[in-house]
Amino acid sequence: MPSKSEPDNIEHGSSVTIEDTDLKKKNIRDYDVALSFAVDSNSTDWTEAEERKILWKIDAVILTLLFVGAVVSYADTQAYGFAALFGLVKDFKLFVIKIIGGKAIVDTTKYQLSAGMNALGAAAVRNFWTTVQEKCTQSIQGQYPLLLLAQHLPAGRFYGVIITYMGLAAILVIVCQDFAGIATLRFFTGFAVVSQPLSVIITSMWWQNKEQPLRVGIFISGTAIGSLAGQGIDLGAVHLSGAYATSPWKWIYVILGSVTIGFGIFTALVFPANPMNAWFLTAREKEIAVRRLAQNNTGIQTHKFKWKQVKEAFMDPQLYIFGVYSFTFAFVNNAIGSFGGFLVSSFGYSNTRALVLSMPASAVAIISMVSSGMFGTFFPRRRILIAILYLLPAMAGNIIMWKSDRSSKGALLAGLYISTTLYGALVQEFALLSSNVGGHTKKTVINATIFALANLGGFSGPWAYKGDEASRGYPTGQITTMSLFCASVGCFVLLWIYYIHCNKRKALLREQHPELTTDPNVAFADLTDQTNPVFQYVC
Template identity: 25%
Template sequence: MPAMHATGQDKAKDAVETIENTNLETHAARPQHVDKAAALLATEERIYVSPEDNKRVLRKIDLALLPLLLTIYFLQSLDKTSLSYASVFGLLDDANLVGDQYSWLGSIVYVAQLVFQPIISFLLVKLPIGKFISVMVLTWAIVLCGMVGATNFGGLLATRFLLGAAEAAVAPAFIAVVQMWYRRHEQTNRNASWYAMLGVVNILGSLLSYGLGHIDSRRLHSYQIIFLFCGLLTFVVSIFCFIFMPDSPMEARFLTHDEKVIAVERLRMNQMGVASRVWKWEHVKECILDPKTWLWFSMLTAVSIPSGGITTFGPLIVKSFGFDSFTTILFNMPFGAVQIISTLGGAWAATKLKKKSPVLIILCIPPIVGILMLMFLEHTQANQAPLLVGYYLISVYPGISPLIYSWSGQNTGGDTKRKVNTGILFVGASAGNIIGPHLFTPAEAPRYARGLRVNLALFIVIMLVVVAAAAWIRILNRKHANMRLVAGKNAIVVDYSMETGRTIGNKAGVMNGDSGGGIGDKAFDDMTDLVNEDFIYLY
């Protein structure tokens, strides 16, 4: 392995700050604004990352990032679902909510997220991502504490809107963090890990609400105690986030200079870059005109409509089976367990198969069966057990969204294009979550027939769009193979970004891979996937 020239932290810092003046003669043919990772690598010989080095650095990255990502997303999920727990403990009566006002409290968070997504996409490119996440976490903590003073529909609606605005950056930022730190083979499981916190919230959050709901306070209602506790806990976590969340591999204090080089070099065959902090309008245009963008947008919108409805009305649906408030909260816990299993299990299967499309289709089947059970079983005490089974089958759907995010992210190159693509997906997710709660209204209890019929149709639509997306990706891969031939490269190359360390070590002895003919040379030029002929699409 060629020697790496370790000269300390100052060298890495200087390299990042002088990116556009570094090694101009060597990189004269490159784009004017390349990825900031190129500045760090420009000071080094091109190295080969051994499986041992990869494993060591990956372990340090996981230990530094995953605890923060999991904790923050757990709190965001807890904050969002606190409304559904509050509904069981008298929020509707105490706040005098009538008609579809409760549905609007569920939707308004996503209205804010939809409105703010374009701004978030821009800020994720331009700002240091670790500090940006920290400020957003602190903001939503303050807003959630302020919800304690909201005792009517107007106050709750305003604070829920502000909460959605503050939380709008979290999931898009997490996807960006995973893309800038992990190889494509590793990304699906990491995205699934933080997304699985939705299921953890449905277990621990149910227990937490059960306990907080028993607090007898003369000054605060039970739901106000829930809001206050969640807000204060989030405030504490925001401080840890500001101290420990790194902005990029090039600026990570927990890595030595040599480890930073390894952390960046091992991402070469992703063909996605790391971070440029330069906004490129040509990337925006390509993203908008790219059919892939709208295929994933359609999938995510379709799955978010059931998500919005079930998240807001799930406890009320269980309560309609004939249970009291506290029993309802406890029976919501298995719902969370199924979410965890489907999310992590789906990610594991997709990683093992190196394909997303077949796993997505399989994950749509249990919700379809569960919806049919709720639609056609009579809501009687004798049917409580099968009705619960149907409800738990529906809860497989959370495994779908992280696979779509990973599938989309792994098939998008260029820093600005990735951030805009993620923003568009979250516009779809926000729109779906706005629509979802309005398909269910308390007046339709206990059957909620309209919402269940629409959800059934949407899961079928998802399966059809997945098939279309997989077919289109195959076409793109054939097109890129022809582009490589024209460029004098091998048409068929090994996608080392999807190989495990042990497999690569046995086959080639390297982690970053080099299929010959210059494959990987453009990885940090901040080129989009459609322009970079070396980019290999995953279906």
């Protein structure tokens, strides 16, 4: 029998039991916060009708908060590229005209650097927190901010604080006066990108594996809706007069920033810490909400930081495979977000017309994300295949933009719209991360590391689109993007092979002891996906 104080030492085929007296000892921090709650309610039975009602409540509150949070936060994020079209670049002197060989060349170095500074700031925040913790605790625990905060604080409340921070950063853009000011502000704005990894962690705290793809698809589609709504607001805002008549782009940040701050404060106040503290559930519904998650075997939250799980995280192939895709997605996303308006205007359209014609791309992204979530629900064992199928048209879209004649505006726009199907693959990545990583420390380490790699991709993206290549469709950017897409497809194939291999190794034990797959003593013992003897990867 395994030691009750060392739940990670579960032997294959053994049963895990944890007595109530053990839960009161200091090693309670070894376990998931839901363990004692789940054990106490182990005899609770419920009907499908009760579970549907609880799921409806969770969707109504948690999914809505995540969805609206994605809408307002991404409306702010996309604003920079379009504010650049309406005076921001001129006001901050981010473009320089150089005469080379008798030709006037637009040097976009300053704009590229400012556009990528948010990603650079997000990556640098790791080193900042490492220094702080070493000074405060005289230890060498170089933990990511996501690890430090999300593991020890209520993830939902922290999510609301991050959204508020994002809104404040947006409003502060209007007080910047030059390149130095906007670059510094965007550096600190980058700290807010932890909202997406937080969303992944929150997802595993509230929904079963089979329910996660659709929910992820819905709230991640909020980013595209935020982009679409933001573009609409941008278009209206730049026509306002008043205090910012000479710099109409400032109205974009005043409006979007104010809305984001308001929603962020609201979210921080109402977002429950976990299902056990859900204000919208009755006592019985809380028991069911927790017990129904036992089959995930990924737990809810553990407050103790475990170095053993850190080591496992960096030895896990999942980390590097997801890291490559995250780098690719962030590269393309930030490049298009920063240069999307210029890309469309390079087709021969005016700035205002370019803004309007960019909107259908957001609509395609919305359809891609929601449909991807639906397919993931209907075909829960085909998530990687679904991701690949959404990457292929995105690759085709980039080829069309690259190779089409610059006079074929319809083909160029079609290529742009088709390229946004890559958001469908993002949904599957989030769902796979939520379902296939067990152990809270490991989960936060992997999400934080992937988030750091994504930031490097986000910083790199704008540099691939060179201002002097506009008339040729930015070939350097398109070639780089295509190469990364190919690498992503290859990594998803490797991930598929890895999951199948791991599942075969544990298949016999799951067949011999099916009761362990939903045993709360196993599900909430904070076991990782590798140490849990009956864990099954969703692929």
